[in-house]
Amino acid sequence: MAFPSFPDPADELDALAVALEWTLHRDDWWGPARRAYDAELTVLRDDARQIADELRTTL
Amino acid sequence: MTLVFPVRDITYSDDALRGRLDDLTAALGHGTTVAVSAATWDHGGVHRAVLAARVRKLVSEVARVRDAVESVLQTVPTTESARVTTLEGAICAVASAALFGPFSMLATAWSGELLPTLRPLFTYAREFAPQRPATRDEVVVTALPTTTSHPPRTLRDRIARIPRGDTHIHIERFNSSEGYRFEVFLSGTNFAGSLDDPWNASSNIDLAVTGSSPALQAVRAAMDDAGVTRHTPVVLTGHSQGGLIALALAESGDFTVDAVITVGTPVGVVPDATAIPTVHIIHPEDPIPVLGGFIERESSTWVVPVAHGERWFDAHHRESYLPSAAALDAIDDPRLRALRAAIQSTGTGVALDYRAIRTGDPP
DSSP: OOOOOOOOHHHHHHHHHHHHHHHHTOSOOOSTTHHHHHHHHHHHHHHHHHHHHHHHHHO | OOOOEEOSSSSOOHHHHHHHHHHHHHHHHHHHHHHHHHTTGGGSOHHHHHHHHHHHHHHHHHHHHHHHHHHHHTTSOOOHHHHHHHHHHHHHHHHHHHHHOHHHHHHHHHTTOHHHHHHHHHHHHHHHSOOOOOOOOEEEEEEOOOEEEOOOOSHHHHHHTSOOTTOOEEEEEEEETTEEEEEEEEOOOOTTOOTTOTTSHHHHHHHHHHSOOHHHHHHHHHHHHHTOOTTSEEEEEEETHHHHHHHHHHHHTSSEEEEEEEESOOGGGSOOOTTSOEEEEEOTTOTTGGGGOSOOSSSEEEEOOOSSOOOGGGGTSHHHHHHHHHHHHHSOOHHHHHHHHHTOOOSOEEEEEEEEEEESOOO
16 A cells, blocks of 8 residues: 655645635735735745745755 | 735625635645644754744744634624524524533633624524613713813824723814814723613613613713714714714714724624714624624724734723724725824814713612
8 A cells, every 4th residue: 555645845835825826816805905915915925935946946 | 914804895795705715724734734844854954944934934824814814704794504504503502501501601612612602692682682761870970170182193093092991981172263073082891890880781781772871871961061062073982882882872863973983892783874984993803893793884894803912802902902093094095094084183172081970770
């Protein structure tokens, strides 16, 4: 019986970034605070991508 | 970083929130997987340890945002199926309390399920409670020595002027070329208040059930004493029960109310005066606003997560709303900007504080 392999952390971080990207592009948002909220999600998305890149080059 | 979630008066659907909650839950799932993996990186050198720390911080931030969205979702109208689920939860909690005693209710509260339990119960109790006549208690209002005052300029300024302690009513009068303008600030419930305190907890029930209360009578008397007439513009600001009183005064049509500002108020208890600009600030962590039922959409409610992680009644204190009001002041929302300009007083004013005592037979 083969055990499933552990997901690649960089791929998982990419998937995290995609989920945040998806939510950033939903078009039915709720008003004037969108910019503040989107700004935070954008930072988190970029962090996820950056960590994924560093993982790929250093681990 | 403080997130601000305006809920009312804008294009919004709870489906939108649910979609975002799903997105953030999925993101968190991926992040958690990485965090588990990262637990082994600490042994792989400094750089790996730094990356592991960054992953943990990232996952923690995503979790915080997801929790914030989930909290907001609890304060907006749900679908009928979700409402049925809530009611089922309420019935189970009550049945469990009846069968196994109040400890089980405490356990329910501890598990975080008490709020959706209390909310429908309060709503239905209000709908089916016998209509008692308005209270006949007498209220005596005493004016304290006056002081000078400068006009409040922001929402935070106004929240900071809501009185505390034994003084429940603070009124400021400003004189301009157009005549007097008034700002009325009303405190929240004094839960430790004695029977002769019009701001004790029973005043809330009186106001919800009968439309009047000793506290409301006291405010009317104080406003009359301060010189507020039917035609002088007045801005009403209240915390908790004070917000309910402000809404009741606005709804009465007896005053020229320019705006109503509330914090931590169960605004569903009394109807909104829809023609009057209103700003309701609530914390999703505050258990009191949800007692008013689901948020209606006719006015402007701003759901702002607490600034310092307060929970339960700590999230209800007036002080905990000060940074939230400041957060609203800081965002560049055209409606709030217009409202602040429209209600701005000028010049030096007079500040009047009032104490109120209930006389007559307590209920």
